[in-house]
Amino acid sequence: MNKVNLFRRFVLGIGLLISFTNGVSAQQLPLYSEYMFNTFEINPAYAGARDVVQIISMFRKQWTGFKTAPQSTFLSVDMPIPDKRVGLGLKIVDDRDEITKTFGAQAAYSYKVPIGEYSTLALGLQAGAMSYKSDFTKVDVIDPNDPSFSQVVNSVKVNFGTGFFFNTENFFVGVSLPNLMRQNLKKNESTLSDLKQNMNFYFNTGYVFSLSENFVFKPSVLVRGLVGSPISFDMNANLWIADMLSLGASYRNKSAIVGIINLRVTPQLYMGYAYDHSISRLNIIAKGSHEVILRYEIPNGRSSLSPRYF
DSSP, X not given: OOHHHHHHHHHHHHHHHHHHHHHTTSOOOOOOTTGGGOGGGTOGGXXXXXXXXXXXXXXXXXXXXXXXXXXXEEEEEEEEOTTSSEEEEEEEEEEEOSSEEEEEEEEEEEEEXXXXXXXXXXXXXXXXXXXXXXXXXXXXXXXXXOGGGSOEEEEEEEEEEEEEEEEOSSEEEEEEESOOSOEXXXXXXXXXXXXXXXXXXXXXXXXXXXXXXXXXXXXXXXXXXXXXXXXXXEEXXXXXXXXXXXXXXXXXXXXXXXXXXEEEOSSSEEEEEEEEEEOSXXXXXXXXXXXXXXXXXXXXXXXXXXXXXX
């Protein structure tokens, strides 16, 4: 192994170790840059909000250039119930790296309350089960007999979440708590810190400006919080051109600058791509992160497939 590869492995190991020492007490939920095209992923109250059957698939690969780079896969379907104020949805998540794997599903329910002629407040609930596995034996350590890195942790936990989503024709704001229960994921004692998942919360808001017949501008903000960790945020701006092409950029505080493109391939099919350029210390070794999204919409019999921007 040459010196460059050895240095990269060393720095990556330090980065993973930092994430373990921070994450063993409070695990963060998967991060996606194209959250503005998939609000249901962060808020159960959004289920059925688009008045169509919506199927979304996302895949994210972080720190490209390393075989052990973290990756996340997300699949969801949500829909309104005709002639009701109810929306239903299902999410399946698979989040993994070299050491940890998380897999599970959550079902969501939303109820919409008309506030005015063009305003709606939706309340949402979600519940599901997640499987967690951490194989600390895969960590490269100096002392192979260190008991801190000689165990495999397996756990299945049930959790619940809630949220609300308010929107007018041009404005939206949402708050969600996707995991209300603080989970202890580690079953046996060791010298490692307790492996736990603390409560996360999301706050997102944005506004749609119609600049002309062919140009629509949508700035938005997403704030992420985790009990015991600093708050992080994304500032995003997207420009829709002729209701067919969206070009956007995001800034994630102290973490990354993101470029986003989203294309309306057919009236029903959207596809998008995001590239994260790291501005943290990991940019010494990380080549960036790639993310793709596919969104397919099926009319529910009453609604049309005219573009919606949130």
